[in-house]
Amino acid sequence: MATEGYEKLIMDLKELRLPAMADMLDSYAKQAASSSMSYVDFLSVLVSEEVSRKERRSIENRIKSARFPILKSLDDFDYAFQPSVNRKKVEELSSLRFIDNRENVLFLGPPGIGKTHLATGLGVKACESGYKVLFTTLNDMVSALMASMADNSFPSKLRTFIQPSLLVIDEVGYLPVSKEGANFLFQVVAKQYEAGSIILTSNRSFADWGEILGDSVIASAILDRLLHHSTVFNIRGDSYRLREKKKLMGKEEKENSQHY
Numbered sequence: 001m002a003t004e005g006y007e008k009l010i011m012d013l014k015e016l017r018l019p020a021m022a023d024m025l026d027s028y029a030k031q032a033a034s035s036s037m038s039y040v041d042f043l044s045v046l047v048s049e050e051v052s053r054k055e056r057r058s059i060e061n062r063i064k065s066a067r068f069p070i071l072k073s074l075d076d077f078d079y080a081f082q083p084s085v086n087r088k089k090v091e092e093l094s095s096l097r098f099i100d101n102r103e104n105v106l107f108l109g110p111p112g113i114g115k116t117h118l119a120t121g122l123g124v125k126a127c128e129s130g131y132k133v134l135f136t137t138l139n140d141m142v143s144a145l146m147a148s149m150a151d152n153s154f155p156s157k158l159r160t161f162i163q164p165s166l167l168v169i170d171e172v173g174y175l176p177v178s179k180e181g182a183n184f185l186f187q188v189v190a191k192q193y194e195a196g197s198i199i200l201t202s203n204r205s206f207a208d209w210g211e212i213l214g215d216s217v218i219a220s221a222i223l224d225r226l227l228h229h230s231t232v233f234n235i236r237g238d239s240y241r242l243r244e245k246k247k248l249m250g251k252e253e254k255e256n257s258q259h260y
């Protein structure tokens with residue numbers, strides 16, 4: 001290709017914000033010249049490069065704005081270690097129909113059994129499929145809403161929690177919630193009800209929610225909406241966090257026993 005024409009094309013592609021096409025032009029042009037690639041095929045592979053780069057970028061952006069504490073994938077979940085997690089149910093959820101149907105998912109169980117991992121894994125999957133997702137702990141959400149009351153930004157702060165197609169509320173039950181906090185949770189759940197999906201994790205059973213939220217009437221109003229269209233996982237088993245520790249301890253015991 002004539003240098004002048006080539007450089008003008010590169011500049012025009014950049015002007016049109018098509019950087020992947022600009023980057024790949026040279027190598028595809030060479031490839032096309034040395035093969036029998038048609039004009040349409042040449043343009044098509046170049047455009048595909050741009051489309052896939054834009055898709056990758058928007059997935060990255062959605063994952064970033066979802067604010068997951070640590071990225072986890074459902075593919076890395078060891079079902080053999082946690083047999084009380086129904087693998088079929090998780091796989092069904094990973095089709096993400098529950099988001100289209102505005103249904104909720106609740107992961108319940110003691111610490112270390114993979115609640116945050118599963119919630120994050122589904123959230124990442126949703127980001128990859130184009131859904132807007134936000135991850136928060138109950139405590140962080142309550143603090144943010146509380147702070148927004150002080151500077152009159154409550155309505156817009158509340159919107160940030162109810163706008164996403166999927167809101168993940170992690171760690172319900174670890175810390176007690178004030179009466180205002182319970183009221184905030186109610187508002188979020190009520191606004192998201194049948195308008196979006198919530199994935200919620202808790203180390204406490206539903207019977208304890210009155211105590212956690214300091215108000216059994218609000219607790220049952222929240223649970224009523226959350227559970228209406230929902231999938232609930234009651235996970236029972238050992239902490240994965242302690243697994244490695246136990247493995248190490250087991251090894252030490254073996255080593256010690258060899259001395260005697």
Ligand SMILES: Nc1ncnc2c1ncn2[C@@H]1O[C@H](COP(=O)(O)OP(=O)(O)O)[C@@H](O)[C@H]1O
Pocket residue numbers: 072076077078079081082110111112113114115116117118240241
């Ligand atoms: N079944 C599992 N397979 C693979 N990793 C797991 C499994 N369960 C838990 N983990 C890992 O163990 C750690 C604790 O899990 P986490 O999801 O934070 O537990 P929880 O939220 O229930 O307290 C995380 O690093 C997580 O990725």
Ligand SMILES: [Mg+2]
Pocket residue numbers: 115116117170171201
């Ligand atoms: Mg957790």
